[in-house]
Amino acid sequence: xxxxxxxxxxxxxxxxxxxxxxxxxxxxxxxxxxxxxxxxxxxxxxxxxxxxxxxxxxxxxxxxxxxxxxxxxxxxxxxxxxxxxxxxxxxxxxxxxxxxxxxxxxxxxxxxxxxxxxxxxxxxxxxxxxxxxxxxxxxxxxxxxxxxxxxxxxxxxxxxxxxxxxxxxxxxxxxxxxxxxxxxxxxxxxxxxxxxxxxxxxxxxxx
Amino acid sequence: xxxxxxxxxxxxxxxxxxxxxxxxxxxxxxxxxxxxxxxxxxxxxxxxxxxxxxxxxxxxxxxxxxxxxxxxxxxxxxx
Numbered sequence: 001x002x003x004x005x006x007x008x009x010x011x012x013x014x015x016x017x018x019x020x021x022x023x024x025x026x027x028x029x030x031x032x033x034x035x036x037x038x039x040x041x042x043x044x045x046x047x048x049x050x051x052x053x054x055x056x057x058x059x060x061x062x063x064x065x066x067x068x069x070x071x072x073x074x075x076x077x078x079x080x081x082x083x084x085x086x087x088x089x090x091x092x093x094x095x096x097x098x099x100x101x102x103x104x105x106x107x108x109x110x111x112x113x114x115x116x117x118x119x120x121x122x123x124x125x126x127x128x129x130x131x132x133x134x135x136x137x138x139x140x141x142x143x144x145x146x147x148x149x150x151x152x153x154x155x156x157x158x159x160x161x162x163x164x165x166x167x168x169x170x171x172x173x174x175x176x177x178x179x180x181x182x183x184x185x186x187x188x189x190x191x192x193x194x195x196x197x198x199x200x201x202x203x204x205x206x207x
Numbered sequence: 208x209x210x211x212x213x214x215x216x217x218x219x220x221x222x223x224x225x226x227x228x229x230x231x232x233x234x235x236x237x238x239x240x241x242x243x244x245x246x247x248x249x250x251x252x253x254x255x256x257x258x259x260x261x262x263x264x265x266x267x268x269x270x271x272x273x274x275x276x277x278x279x280x281x282x283x284x285x286x
Contacts, residue, residue, distance in 0.1 A: 002266050076242040126240040130247025143243040146254035146268045153276055163273035164266075171278045178280070 003059075003078035004121050004143075005165035006152065007172055008051040011179070012159035015040055015050040019151035019160050023054075026122070026150040027139025033103040035119040036151055052151065052160045054119035055080065055101035063093035063102060077143065078165075079121040084137045089113040121162070122149040 015038050023029065023036045036054035057080045064072040064080065071086035072093075093116060094102040105114040124141030127134035134141060142150060152162030161168040244266075246259025253259065257268035274281050 001262070002269055073239055075240055081240060123243060124240070129241055129243070129245060130249045130252075141243075141247060144241075144245065144247045145249070145252050146246075146257045146265065146272070148269070148272055148276065158277050158279060161273075161277050163277070164269055167270055167273045168277070171273070174278070174280055 001076050001078075002164035003166075004057060004123075004163065005078070005168060006054065006056060006121075006149075006160065006162045007168050008053070009159045009161065009172060009175065010049040010051050011175075012157045013038070013050040013052060014157055014159070016156060018154055018156055019052045022150040022154035023119070026142075027120075029117070029139070030105055033105050033117050035101075035103065035117065052155075053099055053101075054151070055097075055121070056099055057119075057121055062096040062098070066092045066096040068092060073126070075123060077121075077123070079123045079143070081120055081123060081125055081138075082116060082118070083126050084115045084117075087115045089115050091116075122147070 017038050020034065020036050020038060024034075027035070029035055036052060038050050038052050040048055040050040042048045057078060059078070061072065061074070061080045063082075064074070067082075068090060069086050069088055071083045072080060073083070074080055089104060089112075091102075091104065091113060094100075094104070101118045103117045105117060106112075120138050122140060122142035124130075124134045124144065125138035127137070129141050129144040140150075142148065147153070149162045152160045161171055242262070244260065244262040244264070246253060248259070254268065254272070256271060257264040259265075
C-alpha cells in the first residue's frame with residue numbers, strides 16, 4: 001500500500017501562498033486555523049528560502065505518542081488522522097509536533113480551545129467517506145475521490161509535491177539531477193551529511 | 208517424583224502464560240477509518256480513472272495522477 005508523503009522543493013517555492021489558499025478553500029477552514037502555511041527562512045536576505053509546511057504525517061508521530069485520549073490513528077495509506085469526537089483539546093500534540101501542525105480554533109467561551117484541527121492529507125476522518133459529518137469536521141476527502149491533496153495539485157511551480165512517498169521522492173530526485181545538483185542542494189546536507197573531499201565513501205568523524 | 212515433575216511443568220506453563228493477559232501498549236486509537244480505495248460513492252466528484260473498491264486500481268490512479276500532475280518532465284515529454 002502507498003505511503004502518502006509531502007515534500008517541498010525550496011528551490012521552487014515562490015512564497016505565493018497558493019497552497020494555503022487552496023487548503024482553506026477546499027476544507028472551509030475557519031479564521032485563525034491554518035492547516036498549512038509558508039515559512040520563509042532568512043527573509044529579505046539574498047538566498048532566502050521558503051517552504052510550505054503542514055502535518056508531515058510522520059511514520060513515528062509524536063502527536064500520537066503524547067495524546068492522553070488516544071484520538072490519533074494511522075490509515076492504511078500512512079496518513080495520520082484524528083478523531084475530533086475523542087479529542088479534548090488539551091494541546092499536548094501541539095507541544096509535541098516539531099512542525100506546528102496541530103491548530104486550535106479559539107471560538108469558545110473565554111477563549112477556550114476547541115477541538116484540534118490539522119492537515120488531513122485531504123483524507124477526511126473516521127466518519128464514512130464523503131459523508132456530511134466528515135465534511136463538517138474534517139473537510140473534503142479527496143483521496144477517496146481518487147485525487148491528491150489540493151495544496152500539492154494547486155501549487156503553481158510544483159514546489160510542493162504530495163502523493164506516494166516513493167513516487168514524489170523519484171520526482172524530486174529527477175529535478176535535483178536535472179539541475180546538475182547533488183549533495184549541495186539546500187537541505188540535503190542536513191538530512192544526509194556533507195560529502196567528504198575527494199571520491200570514495202564518506203569518512204566517519206567524531207562528534 | 209511424578210507429582211514433582213507435573214507440578215514443575217505446571218509452574219513453567221503458568222509462568223509462560225503470565226504475559227498473555229497483558230493489554231497491548233501500542234500508541235494508536237482503536238478508531239480506524241475506512242481505507243481510501245473504498246471511495247466516497249459520490250460519483251460527480253470522483254475521478255474517472257479508477258474503480259472504487261479496488262485497491263490496486265486506486266494505487267495506480269495515485270501514481271498516474273502524481274506523475275501527470277506534478278512531474279513536468281513527464282508532461283513535457285522529455286528531459
